[in-house]
Amino acid sequence: MLLRYRAREGMLAWAFHRISGVAIWLFVVIHVVDIYLVGGDPKAYNTILQVYASTPGRIVEVLLGAALLYHALNGLRILIIDLWPVMTVYHRALWYASWVIFVVVGIPGAVIILRPVIGPALGIGA
Amino acid sequence: MVTIDPRTAGRSRPQGSGFELFVWYLMRITGVMLFVLALAHFSIMHFVFDPSQENASWIAARWGSLAWRVFDWTLLMMVLFHSFMGVRTVITDYVHGARARLLTMSTLYVVAIILFAAGTAVVLTLPVVA
Known part of the structure; x- marks a missing residue:
């Protein structure tokens, strides 16, 4: 879809918002079930938490964090446009601004989550 | 008055249905x-703490505080409404x-x-540990 259309910023912002939203929804379904197990079956919960702390788990968490951060920032952009329709004129600038915040906040966040994986290679310890 | 290109406008405020307008506002x-x-x-779960130190007893200790139970249940209600809508x-x-x-x-x-039922049940019934 994204390759077939000559997509511009507004369409990409919308498509990424939808894709990240559905991804977060899928995680929420899984996450409420695993939190239920804290009371229902603590041993099973502890096993699941080991997956969260594993290398593949951490990579998924970085992707989840990226989806969450993008959806939050672009959601703020949508809200600004909804409340002040005149801002629609600057919707592109707002989108680029959200990417600046995404990178500035997201890169350090990803490094923190991946530290046990990439730390030894970078010499900063786990 | 600024004219807005419909191709770049957001999902417009619903007209003619009280319910849809209500949902539109609640989404925001x-x-x-x-x-x-x-x-x-x-941030708390991944930057302040780390999944490697979190387990069922860690959650139980955290939920010893009523404030964190209220925080987590409020988050659950917001996320269930927003994600399912x-x-x-x-x-x-x-x-x-x-x-x-x-x-x-x-x-x-x-x-x-x-x-909603499973999340609310665990927030309400998980025993308080000292």
Whole structure:
């Protein structure tokens, strides 16, 4: 879809918002079930938490964090446009601004989550 | 008056239905609350602490504080409304047959009710540990 259309910023912002939203929804379904197990079956919960702390788990968490951060920032952009329709004129600038915040906040966040994986290679310890 | 290109406008405020307008506003209100609550929750669980130190007894100790139970339950209510109403919009956009629409929407609401019940139950009933 994204390759077939000559997509511009507004369409990409919308498509990424939808894709990240559905991804977060899928995680929420899984996450409420695993939190239920804290009371229902603590041993099973502890096993699941080991997956969260594993290398593949951490990579998924970085992707989840990226989806969450993008959806939050672009959601703020949508809200600004909804409340002040005149801002629609600057919707592109707002989108680029959200990417600046995404990178500035997201890169350090990803490094923190991946530290046990990439730390030894970078010499900063786990 | 600025004219706005409909190709770049957002999902416009619903006209003519009180319910849809109500949902439209609630999506925005829960969105702002989630901007704070969900990002705070992610930061606490992954930046302040780390999944390697979290387990069932760690959660139980954290839920020894009523404030964290209230925080987590509020986050649950916001995220259930926002995410399920968001997927409802996605279904409205892509699923058109009457039977398929009924089936997907019913499944969506049943899953939402189950998660509401399961999440609320664990927040209310997990024993307080000293």
